Amino acid sequence: MGQSEAANAPTDDVGGEGEDFDPIGTLTLIGIYFAILVLAWVYIYFVEFLGRDLVVVG
Amino acid sequence: MSTAIESEPTFVDKFPDEARVVRAAFMSSFFALFLGAIFGIIQTLHRTDVARIIPSTDYYTVLTAHGVFMVISFTIFFLVGLFTWALTRSLDRPLINIKITWTWYGLMAAGMTLTGISILAGFVDSIDMSADVLYTFYAPLQAHPLFYAGLAVFIVGTWIAGADWFRTFLAWRREHPDERIPLQTFMVLTTMTMWYIASSAVAASVLLFLLPWSLGFIDQVNPTLTRTLFWFFGHPVVYFWLMPAYMLWYTVLPKIAGGRLFSDPLARVVFVLFVLLSTPVGIHHQYLDPGIAEGFKFISMTNTMFLLLPSLLTAFTVVASVEYGARKNGGTGLLGWLTNLPWRKPAFTGMMLAGLMFAAGGFSGMVNAGMNINYLIHNTLWVPGHFHLTVGTAVALTMMAGTYWIWPQISNKPIYSSQIGLFQVVLWFIGMALMSNAMHAQGLLGVPRRTAEPEYSGFDYPTMFGGFEELNIQIAIGGTLLFVSTILFLGNLVLTMGNPKVSGLAEPLPSPVSGAEDAPKVLDNLRLWVSIALTLVVLAYALPIAAIINRGGLLGPGVGTYPVWVAPLFDALANAAATLLGAVGDASAALAEVVR
């Protein structure tokens, strides 16, 4: 529990190297998530919801 | 980590008084979790018809207890403990007056005890008191006055807690006029700002309407108005539960992963967005309410959808921070780095699994937010399916996982068993995957939530996704695993408390890759955000509330009073129904015997 955070200098390492870090793995994972979201949404809205009886029209 | 850290003092070494408060808050929280889990398993086995050990009329007492203990006491007591730790730690200064701190803790504990008594008294026939109104307490169902009074005291306790933290921050500010607000403190202050705005409405509802009404000072209330005031509070409260989890994901998870937070400025942006957007959305819980114009519902939906943004950003920032840690530890490849993570640590695995479940909950949340698709799932079991992913796992599992990391530092006692911890968090994930998935599926069949016996005499559910009965089995198995997991967590913690004290348990938090100095100064301007937030709230709510009062009157269009705490009629009905159902149950059991 060091001094207050704002005054904390990075101690352990990679220092400025952080700037070069490209989170390509994160982008991949989140891209997959995005695709699942879109597909699941299309299914639930158009098939499950609009495909049911007694759609409320007024 | 190196030997240098061994000499480093832990939180409890530096702030023993604050650490005691944090421990007390956590213990209250876990006591509530324990009670909540007992009621959780009772109702799971009851509504799935696996074991009905209570009369169905008592189901609603159990459900009220489960809801209130889980989402009011478990989550909020953990929050005040965590925030006390985070504020003190990140400001590196004690709270201004520990007596005040104990005062708010005492008020919260007293308030919750009163409310808890009023609920649990519902099990004892000889006491003329009960509060079977569920945690949403919609009028004109009426609880015993003690229920509302206890809630009011509890909320006042949280207000004083917020004031305690703000004053400590201001004291720090005088000592450090030019420094940026440390990130964790920033999170505490923004979250509490949101809480003040949100809880004012429920406080108004309780103090102006429900409490006087339950005491007999006024005859009736306007049910749409009190419902609207509840949801004014009810949506932001979900972010109040979530923010402790976000704080742990942003500030602790990257550290455990061996890395650092990817971006401090973005974390600040996310919390500011929550202050701005989490309140003017509550009407999305009332999409299917009569008496509220469609336009208001649409506005609420648009705001709600934009509220997805901070969570979607969080997903990226947190995963990127973890990836950073993995790559620093030699991780390579597009996804190969996932193997370079400390999966054996329960704190890490627990938080990651919690995050994964939150991603799934994100999907059902999108559905809940979509105005007209609400016809499909409103008040079906889909909804509890959704929030057991969010508050029931993203929040609850992160809190448990976080405890494995924090507890040693606030007590100087190492965790009793890391293996049990790991097993427990994985078990929770499996149990919840089963229970929640089957709840969503039953919801699509039309199975209602909040119902003791969701099988009806006049019709069957359509058969899809395996059918009603098969899904019931999945829910029952899932719920049982969750219950076992909770007991393992609590047992592990109790055994931890029996461990001897040791030194060298400190885990300092590293600073972010992109630090506070990179964040625009305006982000720290809380006054600005409060005024924008209030403006948005007024824009979203002034007209709907005016319209509701205009339609039904301040005290409702002649709506009666339906106490569920002193009503012989109800009791008679309840007993009759219970006997009847018991008889039917016995008869069918006998029949089943014969058939076999």
Add this chain to the structure above:
Amino acid sequence: MHIHAYEKLWLALSIVLILALVGTVTYGAVGPGVAMVADSQSTVDPGALDEDERFSEPRVEQVGENEYEAYVVAYQFGFEPTPIVVPANSTVTLHVTSRDVIHGFEVVGTNANTMVVPGEVSEITVETDEPTEYGLLCNEYCGAGHHVMEGKIHVVSQSEFENRGGDSE
């Protein structure tokens, strides 16, 4: 403030997603014409439903060619009328109110689902197809007997409906 390019990309995708969600819901409203329960009906005194022309006699009545109106009262713990009998291939506007506490009105397995609040009238219009039977249940906790609160909706052929005298009692 420095934001990584990938994160900017994700931010853009997120905004696209949000707009697409709002877009889908808007499409549902203007395309298939899904409408929300709203404030179209005037309030009612729940203690004096028998004096209200809409609810004094819970019923289904014809109001035009192939157009029907149903007036339904929810109470602890049931629905009136029960069953609610409506003709096939017609447009039915349901008006539901409560005599006591808040209830739910859910036609099982369909999109007909609304809150029922005392003092307010929920109005939803649906179109029926072939003759069939639907279960009806209350999906908002309304007291100790909540789980026994159920009803039925019978969609019957036009001729069968007329034989019943157009009334559901």
